[in-house]
Amino acid sequence: MTDHIVVLGAGYAGLAAAKRAAARLRRTAARVTLVNASSRFVERVRLHQLAAGRRLAELPLAGLLGGSSVELVVARATGIDLAERTVRLDGPPYELRYDVLVYALGSGSGGEAVPGVREHAYPLATADEALRLRARLAETGSVTVVGGGLTGIEAAAELARPGLRVELLTTGVAGPGLSARARGHIRRSLALMGVAVREHAPVAKLGPGTLLLDDGTELPAETVVWAAGFAVPALAADAGLAADGHGRMLVDASLRSLSHPDVFGAGDAAAADRRGRTARMSCQTGLPMGRYAGEAVADLLTGREPRTARFRFVWQNVSLGRRDGVTQFTRADDTPLDAVMTGRASAAFKEAVTRSTVWFLRHPR
Template sequence: MAEHIVVVGAGYAGLAAAKLAARWTGCRVTLVNERDRFVERVRLHQLAAGQRLRDLPLADLVRGTGVELVVDRVTGIDADVRRVRLATGSLTYDRLVYALGSRADLRVPGAAEHAHSVSTAEDAEELAGALRTARVVAVAGGGLTGIEAAAELAESRPDLTVLLVTGGRFGAGLSAKGARHLRSVFDRLGVRVRDGARVAEVRADGLVLDTGELVAADAVVWTAGFRVPELAREAGFEVDGDGRLVVDQALASVSHPEVVGVGDAAAIRRPDGLELRMACATGLPTTRHAMRSLAGGLAGREPRPLRFRYFNQCVSLGRRDGLIQFVRADDTPVERVLTGRVAARYKELVVRGTVLFERHPVLPAG
């Protein structure tokens, strides 16, 4: 009898993993997800800014692939008997693909009560609602998510005053040329930047810095970090300090080899020890490697080492501008960049390409 592979989580990595497993292994594959829609997470800042996104029912995306879709919430994993507990029942598995992704890290005092995020569709919709009556919005976090959110809100809502507050240097991780373009776009859009400012608390009236200063805002967007679910730790799988599943070069759990980790919830390292960052651009090619390794293992073949390199960082700066920062294989920046409308079109093609990949995951991942 064919083995049963259960994939938990239908984000970018989980959906691709389920479809590839069904295509390459001949096993019975069940995909479990809490919602019945695929969410374009990389577009959620657009949803927060009041734009409409495509409706992508998961049933349509898996139709004809052999993947069975179960819409339910995963509540726990019993590793000793290989069972996934759901809100309305349970599923047994021979192999488990752990793809539960990440959410905003709201552990700073007051963040869970008073801040909004753009890590789920529901979060983004709530933020869009809060912004209808806001005049000043503060974006906490100067990473790519915060940069994209601040630029999108400023362009879509010129009636808003948009602030970006980051504990680090604004544009850190970019080349000098990239950082200059970023600053010029924010100046043009009227986004005010406070860098080197650490947030100690979120209140209903804004952000409190560690100096005690209040940065007043009617709404706060929290993009300062992400965290993963505790289910892997609770199941007894080996995890790192952030709760991410520790995996080997085949992306199998080092403690439970019948479990494969893909996407944000797995701590994936290259053979040289470089840990890969949470990103769609990371998740798609490494998921394909994981499923090839799984299929090869079932056929008695030894898995190949993970081969992965970075090429660029794609940043949308509203709908009419962007920044493509080219990088070395280890993700450190070089001076070469694309900017302006060309970069905006480039980023849009990449984002559209991710959905094309989800429909046809045997295609090359961009």
């Protein structure tokens, strides 16, 4: 009997999982099928650059899968039948049966709980959203970026240019997971770019050309970029997989579903415990999770106990345009140290890390 591994999602986690499983199982009869809604890999960490007008490298999945035995199916997963071990798709072959499933569908833009976001905001979680924002920027004079995390900070810095007024609104402080030293550099850098920062200003509602803060303040908002968190697909929870309150699939130390042992989770859509805290959504987390998920699947199908996913954090990179940035060095649990690297050195370092990520995806071993 031939084991069939189906991987849902070809982001950082899913692509790494599929290629690693295929490499480990290359001397067996096992098949690995990777399902993704697009035929291209999206460098999500560069979407703010795409929105600002930069042309990104073309990365077809067929090229990234070259040399591996992974079969690519370009279709969107619409449902999972855990009892029958099948995945429903919106295109050919419309249904896939699996022996082991890797759930790595990632995340999209959040903000559904805030009235007006769907109608009036420009999210920045997919390539299509980045291109839609880019088209909008050609006809706007001001941008309000909502969200003080890394995505919001990078978007505000990348979009800043003469003739365009940019403001960053945050619920708390800008860069809440960073050290005071790193946050100070970000504030100074944004100020030099002309970006106004309004901290402790949660948004209650969006309207056409305006937004309302929780304290009742109404602000003009010609173009709103929504970068206040992410949301995961409902597919896992709807199927009956154990999930947390945000819909993220609950997994054990080997990234195996707590409710269904033939399903593994990786990336943003899985809630992995890292030293008592849920690992944050990021490429930095998704890549090693994907690699370990591929290893665990191979272990399971070759009669071994799936290994514990062991990865540690070392830094967080924040770009501030093309010539500045902050590299926040961290403890293994992702809490910040006082050590930071800034300026051109940090920008060059992040670019090197981003380029090496694609190299890693080409060569997962």
